[in-house]
Amino acid sequence: MTNLILATDSYKQSHFRQYPPEARTISAYVEARANPFADELIFFGLQALLLGALADPIDQADIDEAEAVCGAHGVPFNRAGWDAILADHGGFLPLEISALPEGTLVPSGVPMVQVENVDPRMPWLATFIETTLLRAIWYPSTVATLSGKAKRIIHAGLVRSSDDPMGQLPFKLHDFGARGVSSAESAALGGLAHLVNFKGTDTMEALAAARRFYGATEMPAFSIPAAEHSTMTSWGRDREEAAYANMLRQFKAEGKTVAVVSDSYDLDNAVANIWGGSLRDAVLGDGGTLVVRPDSGDPVETPVRTLHMLWEKFGGSVNAKGYRVLDPHVRLIQGDGMNIDSIARLVDRVIESGFAIDNIAFGMGGGLLQLVNRDTLRFAMKANAMQDDADVWHDVSKTPATDPTKGSKAGRQAVIEQGGRLVARRLDEVAPGASLLQPVWRTGELLSTCTLDEVRARAEAALLAD
Known part of the structure; x- marks a missing residue:
């Protein structure tokens, strides 16, 4: 189960035919929407994906297998796109992934990851990895959040009763x-x-x-x-x-x-x-x-x-x-x-x-x-902007009248600290470099790393700040 081309939902195999012809870059973000379990979550798990699945480039056998599976399965296959990824990028997905530091305590509704394709021929790629990216983040982040809630409860009891x-x-x-x-x-x-x-x-x-x-x-x-x-x-x-x-x-x-x-x-x-x-x-x-x-x-x-x-x-x-x-x-x-x-x-x-x-x-x-799922914290990944062939960025979002809580953010996102709390802003509204969403991965290259000790220290400082 290591073929990254097949680590997605079937319907995404057809998306390369669905974006507007002028599309060159798609931006998408990951957040936990407002939910009944926690107002804040501990962001964790992205680096495991980067050093695991994304660090392993696709090869010819992966492309051939995926083409055969898709053909028999009844969905289109983007042979030209995957061949170009292998030929021009060494099999690494040409994506830039920006993220908050792992261990950050993130309010619901604040993006923790943003993804863009860096090859303008492949605007379909940023959302193609939604399945892989989302499940790599929602599960460990939810477990860390659950464990963190227990930590706060136990810590409060210790403060009351322990020397x-x-x-x-x-x-x-x-x-x-x-x-x-x-x-x-x-x-x-x-x-x-x-x-x-x-x-x-x-x-x-x-x-x-x-x-x-x-x-x-x-x-x-x-x-x-x-x-x-x-x-x-x-x-x-x-x-x-x-x-x-x-x-x-x-x-x-x-x-x-x-x-x-x-x-x-x-x-x-x-x-x-x-x-x-x-x-x-x-x-x-x-x-x-x-x-x-x-x-x-x-x-x-x-x-x-x-x-x-x-x-x-x-x-x-x-x-x-x-x-x-x-x-x-x-x-x-x-x-x-x-x-x-x-x-x-x-x-x-x-x-x-x-x-x-x-x-x-x-x-x-x-x-x-195990008693957690994607809806525990209502994790979602949504497209938020499209760059066209004239290098102009256009907002992308949804606003369903039947459920406003599923509305998504428009425009490339930034995260800043305001009043001691993280908040989401449009990237074009903040100073260059001010966003806490910073590139951590680009086309097979890990741009920054964090250790478990650093994650622990960051999470504990935020959890026990009160």
């Missing part, structure tokens, strides 16, 4: 979503998008993507040894204590943090009578930390009840803000049933119960990486 909010924050939301997505590519890009905000993940494809696409020379995220139900229940119910003791012996005795799912039979019994009873000395006697994981029951009340039991059995201290912090040998992670709403409710309940958010981490799976 070390920023030290605690990076590992407070863990990604368990790899098995819940539709492909390995989704795991890589979605998992990487989560790493814009946090440093905890079990999605290992994201680690490779961080290295390949965003210059992560050091390990960008971490995990710990952890049990699952199969490794615990394989011991049998009568040896539940032995299964737990083995986890302590294998990992915690080495000074490591280890997570153990503890609800295979009876969570309350496991916490009160095994972890806090027969194995209490082993939990407290070695280095490292035991992280108890409930995996069923009410996603808010169950972990709060478990915190109370752990405090009763292991004790702890009261921090400078007056909240209880468990003995450092014991912590809790809640992954079952976590989403933006339940994380917010759980944060509030933990604090209402007198506990610091230091005591608990959160996990999300398919809800983080």
Whole structure:
């Protein structure tokens, strides 16, 4: 599935016949329209496309395959156009792509990418890549935005209850979503998008993507040894204590943090009578930390009840803000049933119960990486201007009377900062070079790069500015 000519919608194969004969350049932009999920989004993912699909030029085999497919499929094929791209541009798409810096917090309705063809023979090309470009941006940007919303909620809870909010924050939301997505590519890009905000993940494809696409020379995220139900229940119910003791012996005795799912039979019994009873000395006697994981029951009340039991059995201290912090040998992670709403409710309940958010981490799976779509943030790519054979630019836009929210912007776009907020303006209304939309790619050449560390810093500064 690597033929870029086929990575589009069928109907776009006919568009080379549809633009006005005087058209020489088409400009198009990408934005998230007003939506009910978020007023602002974290822009992320473009560089992965540039260094991935667009950095791989088309070849003769791609053209021949696409021609055969289109002919049998019933749509026209622009053989002359693709032959010219191969002959005159080395197979690289002659496009200039401008974008905001990745990690920017972008208000809905503000363009984050703008595309123009740079070969006047190919005005059809800018919108031909809509499918490839849009899905490369909407998915990681939406996951990063979702993860960022969780970050704001957890950070607020830490500020209220923790003596070390920023030290605690990076590992407070863990990604368990790899098995819940539709492909390995989704795991890589979605998992990487989560790493814009946090440093905890079990999605290992994201680690490779961080290295390949965003210059992560050091390990960008971490995990710990952890049990699952199969490794615990394989011991049998009568040896539940032995299964737990083995986890302590294998990992915690080495000074490591280890997570153990503890609800295979009876969570309350496991916490009160095994972890806090027969194995209490082993939990407290070695280095490292035991992280108890409930995996069923009410996603808010169950972990709060478990915190109370752990405090009763292991004790702890009261921090400078007056909240209880468990003995450092014991912590809790809640992954079952976590989403933006339940994380917010759980944060509030933990604090209402007198506990610091230091005591608990959160996990999300398919809800983080899969329960999103293009309409979550209402992403769209639309043509906004056409340059004719006399080098005159003409506005291009739509204004549907049946749904004004789907109206598009007219004229080549610029983005500027005004009053501390990004706003869209026409390019011909701002000073040359003033737009934050800057060229990042031109006909196979990457004009600027960003690292994951830079993206993280930019996003965090904007998310936590308040």
